[in-house]
Amino acid sequence: MKWTDDQEKAISTTDKGVIVSAAAGSGKTAVLGERIIRLLSDSEKKIPADTLVAVTFTNDAASQMREKIT
8 A cells, every 4th residue: 555654654653652633534544553563563673462552433443453453
């Protein structure tokens, strides 16, 4: 997927938490899912899954993110 500059920044920022706020249908769930995948896949940082927190506003978004991460 081709990410916008802001989306890529949200995905690749690893030294601090981020808040992704945007209009409906703008890709927030995809960005959060990609961010989590990259964090968990980083063999140098070795971030445990049980230390991450992701909050969505709908059950549908949570389901989509869960599917992508799985």
